[in-house]
Amino acid sequence: MTSKEYIKNRLQSLLKDFPQITFFYQFDDRTDLHQVLVEPSSEFRLNMEFRNDEADFIFDFDSLFFPESIVFISEDSLIRIDNPEFIIYTPLITELTTDYSLLNIKDKAYLAGENNYALAA
DSSP states (O other), rough: OOHHHHHHHHHHHHHHHHTEEEEEEEEEETTTEEEEEESSHHHHEEEHHHHHHHHHHHHHHHHHHTOEEEEEEEESSSSSOOSSSSEEEEOOOOOSSSSOOOHHHHHHHHHHHHHOOGGOO
């Protein structure tokens, strides 16, 4: 497994525990530095559970992929992510306001007076 694959997997794992966070990833090949921007910055600064998991992540990464290193930053950091290679986030989940169950579809087709044989399957 490459260092980038490892990072992507660990960030996806972190996202399960912290779905409110978005991660932006970029690699600087001149310094072998992996950069992860954490948004919102309030989670980066104030969420101590996340900070503890982040510290474990950095320790594990450094143990496995030295001399490469990783840094987590917020939007007010001096380091900037200008061209992220990937973004990991929880997609917005919207609640459906219409009932799309098969029973409801069949009832509407029947009420409309249509013979829809595709629904018979």
